[in-house]
Amino acid sequence: MVDHKATSSDYHLELSVKELMIQREQLKKQKEQHEEQKKQFMAQNEQLISQRDQFSKQQTELTKSIIALEYEKPHWITMVGFNRFKVNSTPWYSEGFYTHLHGYKLCLRVDANGHDEGVGKYVSIYLCLTEGDFDANLTWPMNCECTITLLNQVNDDDHHSGTFTLTIYGMHDPQMVMLEGENGRQRGYHRFIAHHLLDQHMLNTADI
Numbered sequence: 001m002v003d004h005k006a007t008s009s010d011y012h013l014e015l016s017v018k019e020l021m022i023q024r025e026q027l028k029k030q031k032e033q034h035e036e037q038k039k040q041f042m043a044q045n046e047q048l049i050s051q052r053d054q055f056s057k058q059q060t061e062l063t064k065s066i067i068a069l070e071y072e073k074p075h076w077i078t079m080v081g082f083n084r085f086k087v088n089s090t091p092w093y094s095e096g097f098y099t100h101l102h103g104y105k106l107c108l109r110v111d112a113n114g115h116d117e118g119v120g121k122y123v124s125i126y127l128c129l130t131e132g133d134f135d136a137n138l139t140w141p142m143n144c145e146c147t148i149t150l151l152n153q154v155n156d157d158d159h160h161s162g163t164f165t166l167t168i169y170g171m172h173d174p175q176m177v178m179l180e181g182e183n184g185r186q187r188g189y190h191r192f193i194a195h196h197l198l199d200q201h202m203l204n205t206a207d208i
């Protein structure tokens with residue numbers, strides 16, 4: 001009877017040890033699976049972070065491209081009150097604009113009754129260099145081809161344009177023509193378009 005109990009106890013103890021070993025192996029496998037899942041999760045997380053950063057970079061580049069394209073578009077400028085400036089013989093200046101993103105700052109000057117040799121018979125138009133926010137980082141001289149176009153309000157196929165090379169060595173370039181009332185430097189046309197051509201074919205409103 002004693003021997004049977006001892007044998008029985010040994011048997012149950014052996015079973016318990018085997019069960020513990022099986023459970024330990026199961027826990028080990030579960031831990032390994034957990035570690036593997038953790039690695040996969042970390043890899044997926046890193047991939048998502050990389051994709052997010054790449055998307056953010058692409059979005060930034062796209063935004064820059066859109067902004068750059070906006071700057072590269074022709075600048076549409078409307079002069080309000082043309083006849084008033086013509087009668088008063090006073091120059092009109094547009095708001096400043098940049099040639100490109102972080103570029104040179106210009107504005108348009110229009111003398112409706114002409115300036116210098118154009119007085120009384122022509123509209124004079126000039127591009128003016130003004131102080132910009134990025135002048136210190138720009139390459140000088142400024143050298144670019146500029147086209148000024150007066151849109152025909154009557155006939156869409158008969159616009160009036162003038163193209164010239166604008167070369168400026170800086171805000172204080174002595175070779176540039178200084179016109180009264182303007183701190184910047186400017187170049188353009190004393191005789192851009194004759195008044196009689198403007199009146200007959202171009203202007204059907206008080207604005208140009």
